[in-house]
């Protein structure tokens with residue numbers, strides 16, 4: 001009888017396609033939108049994720065989020081180093097600068113200055129060159145997306161592909177020479193600006209006009225000390241704010257969520273996806289059952305147990321749910337894969353997202369099945385003799 | 388015929404639809420016996436309770452009062468699941484509107500009672516094809532119902548009603564949707580195949596042109612059986 005149930009479903013091509021497409025569209029919305037949202041939220045903490053080594057971030061108490069840099073006096077570094085439980089502390093500059101390319105064009109970029117001695121806070125994945133090459137005169141490291149994107153040299157032929165920056169190329173920052181010594185992978189910033197790594201000392205000379213340069217102090221808790229405790233101690237002893245990396249990331253996410261309507265906006269689209277998915281597919285599925293009510297009555301009269309009828313309907317619902325979701329996830333996944341290699345801000349597709357949207361689709365089809373099952377269970381088999 | 392064992396025995400069947408002001412007394416006390424191997428027709432004006440009576444006999448509707456047993460088995464004494472199974476095993480149905488499933492082939496439609504009874508698909512289809520050959524539709528097994536004429540569809544329905552070799556076949560107006568010639572042909576097929584000496588047929592009909600196929604005719608009016616006539620008496 002389950003084969004009969006499937007034939008009933010596939011035989012009604014119009015409704016079958018309607019339901020599958022409805023579920024596929026709902027799935028696309030429910031996967032794609034949170035995927036983009038996660039990607040955006042990830043960019044917020046890109047800098048912190050990219051910096052490995054330190055577990056403490058020390059900043060001006062007024063800092064609201066990682067991009068809201070409030071520079072401190074260089075002397076604060078020594079005060080942090082003096083706090084009990086701090087193994088080491090290094091300066092970290094994060095600012096914005098205009099990079100002038102060989103053709104004279106300028107590109108707004110993020111500049112990161114690393115401790116001259118240790119280069120702590122540098123990119124973890126080098127694609128060309130080495131981090132230590134930053135010690136060469138005028139050395140800078142450019143992130144891959146920037147090197148291939150906004151900082152790429154225009155093609156010599158009009159309309160040709162731009163030529164990515166490579167090691168040895170020179171740029172100009174604030175009228176000073178900068179030599180590319182490496183290309184690194186870095187998390188995309190929300191505004192998709194290139195990121196330029198250099199030493200703290202050189203960042204100072206590139207950013208002449210800035211009076212105070214110390215954006216953050218990156219520090220490490222001594223072995224055996226809990227980072228949280230040391231962070232509180234830094235806050236207490238220095239009047240600055242000490243946060244663990246995790247706390248800082250949480251602070252940024254909280255800021256993003258509270259000060260932008262990102263969750264509301266994306267959540268709204270997801271909700272629409274769910275409601276439209278549930279309403280449209282539920283409605284068509286229910287209509288499909290109603291169209292077949294007479295046949296269900298015939299099955300009932302001819303001795304089909306209720307349990308079998310329930311399972312037939314459940315099977316029909318699960319099949320459309322499965323195919324629709326597969327289609328939706330497939331479409332979304334294909335788009336994600338197509339964009340994965342581009343340097344644009346793309347969407348994040350992870351198993352949590354897939355299982356959450358899969359569960360939402362399951363909920364939709366189960367609700368649809370339930371309503372239909374109720375109808376069929378209440379059906380009097382005697383209707384088969386009614387005209 | 389009158390010496391055979393009763394296949395169906397109804398005593399004082401009453402059926403009231405609805406409650407209060409909207410009550411309809413569809414059956415007002417029906418006594419009826421149908422014998423094994425007999426073809427009984429139920430006739431009478433519209434609304435007199437014919438469909439209600441065969442629904443109760445077939446166990447798809449509960450009477451309000453009275454007893455009805457099928458081969459000695461009272462449906463109301465069976466637990467619901469048993470009752471459904473009993474129906475699946477022992478009763479065949481033929482409807483005025485054929486009630487074939489449009490997305491299934493003729494063979495699949497015919498096999499449904501076997502599938503309901505848990506028969507394996509291959510066996511069920513093979514048996515269905517055999518039945519279809521008997522109703523003269525051996526060449527149409529892979530067709531869909533919409534590709535058949537009304538008479539052919541009703542022959543498929545007859546094959547479906549007989550495929551699981553039920554003890555009782557109930558038919559509600561099996562020829563009303565067909566023209567006279569086709570109706571007669573369908574009745575010939577039905578009677579020829581269904582009457583094996585043991586199986587009982589109860590046919591509700593308005594169609595006087597098929598009365599000749601009946602062993603007995605029960606005339607109903609307003610929820611009663613007025614009289615039952617043996618066809619042999621009318622035949623001369």
Ligand SMILES: Nc1ncnc2c1ncn2[C@@H]1O[C@H](COP(=O)(O)OP(=O)(O)OP(=O)(O)O)[C@@H](O)[C@H]1O
Pocket residue numbers: 404405411412413432433434435436437438439440
């Ligand atoms: N489900 C129901 N609810 C309420 N009244 C009903 C129901 N089914 C039938 N009736 C009423 O019961 C009476 C008998 O109906 P039934 O269908 O048994 O008549 P019938 O002899 O088969 O008529 P017809 O020849 O028109 O098919 C009619 O008055 C009908 O309106």
Ligand SMILES: [Mg+2]
Pocket residue numbers: 437438439559
């Ligand atoms: Mg009727």
